[in-house]
Amino acid sequence: MWQVMWLEDRISGPDDLLVNVIMSLWIQRKGGLALIWNDPFDITICSYSVGHIDCIITHDHRVWRFTGFYGNPIPHLIQQSWDLLHRLAQMREFQHLPWLVGGDFNEILYEEEKIGGSMRSLSQMSAFREALNSCNLRDIHCLGDQFTWCNRRQQQDIIFERLDRFVCSSEWQLIYPSADVHNLDFYGSDHRLIMISNNPHLDGRFSKGPRRFTFEHKWMLEEDFPLLLEHWNNGGLPGDLPAKLSTFSGILNSWADTRFSHMARKISNLHKELSYLQHSRLAKDNYSRIASLEKEIEKLVVQEEIHWKQRARSNWL
The missing domain is CATH 3.60.10.10 (Endonuclease/exonuclease/phosphatase)
Structure with missing residues (x-):
């Protein structure tokens, strides 16, 4: 490296x-x-x-x-x-x-x-x-x-x-x-x-201080994301504008860390479960679960695509 x-x-x-x-x-x-x-x-x-x-x-x-x-x-x-x-x-x-x-x-x-x-x-x-x-x-x-x-x-x-x-x-x-x-x-x-x-594991947090906040477009596909915005809209955050921004970005980062950690592993596990149910003799009995898995996988794949598009090197001359 x-x-x-x-x-x-x-x-x-x-x-x-x-x-x-x-x-x-x-x-x-x-x-x-x-x-x-x-x-x-x-x-x-x-x-x-x-x-x-x-x-x-x-x-x-x-x-x-x-x-x-x-x-x-x-x-x-x-x-x-x-x-x-x-x-x-x-x-x-x-x-x-x-x-x-x-x-x-x-x-x-x-x-x-x-x-x-x-x-x-x-x-x-x-x-x-x-x-x-x-x-x-x-x-x-x-x-x-x-x-x-x-x-x-x-x-x-x-x-x-x-x-x-x-x-x-x-x-x-x-x-x-x-x-x-x-x-x-x-x-x-x-x-x-x-x-x-050339270290693929670096995420920009070079120092030991708080990491830089970056808004992720994929967040907007989560159903509970609008609820997070209420922390800002209801005016309940303390302090002046910089303090409010710092608090709100911390809330979003904590939520994202939990929600989007190990995305590839989640997609892989969902695919395995879907494959098992689709090939099971009880597939008809699990139709609702199969439909739910397909919907969740589609959402995660779209979020993964958005994630990498946001980081794509699109500024080549």
Whole structure:
């Protein structure tokens, strides 16, 4: 299992945040990039500048390329960053290697990746998309809140943007098809810590604190879900709005943990029972139970499909 992490400004999270870090890359307050890794990796630094660190990684008999990237924050100079990315892509000695690029690109791909403030220039976003396309790099869909930067202003002036991301070549995705990007918390920075991992068991709860709340569309298929909403609608939750949201999300998470744990096992057990009853001599006597099982299996299968669709990587360029 490996993890690659990016945090702009500084790392100031709890100590246990760094226990399993294999590589981390961040922009320091005084400027400059730093790349840190643990012994299991064999790292060869190929090139570096104020806007990138390029290296070759050998791990578990696989060789691939990683580039930590920092886009120029000055809009009229950011084309220089895209030119740099293009030059890196054109380096013949590395073109055969699977490629992962991550960092603060200081640009968004689409209007939906920004809330608040003035509208982003269409030409700026288009230039970013064209840069990734010309380098054969694809955006990797993220889990968690997609907005990785916040200006931390008052509510009427607050701005959220997805400036930090991982992108990869199709060859890289083929060797790590289960890799996921997790947008974690703002650890003492106006940027979120972002992490990509090939560990299929990670669920985004990287620290020991409360896990991030994510609304699941599959919940709405449960008959008792509307009853849970009464906790919110009846106005009985204590505290101000943030406190109410925290309490209500805890209620939903606890309910979901009980209701949706071991989904695959539940579906398998229901299939076994259904098969037994359908092939039993007493099938006619168990018609109502058979119909009930078929209905329950259909609902669970639909919920499973919704679950994975919500997590699907649908943001490929």
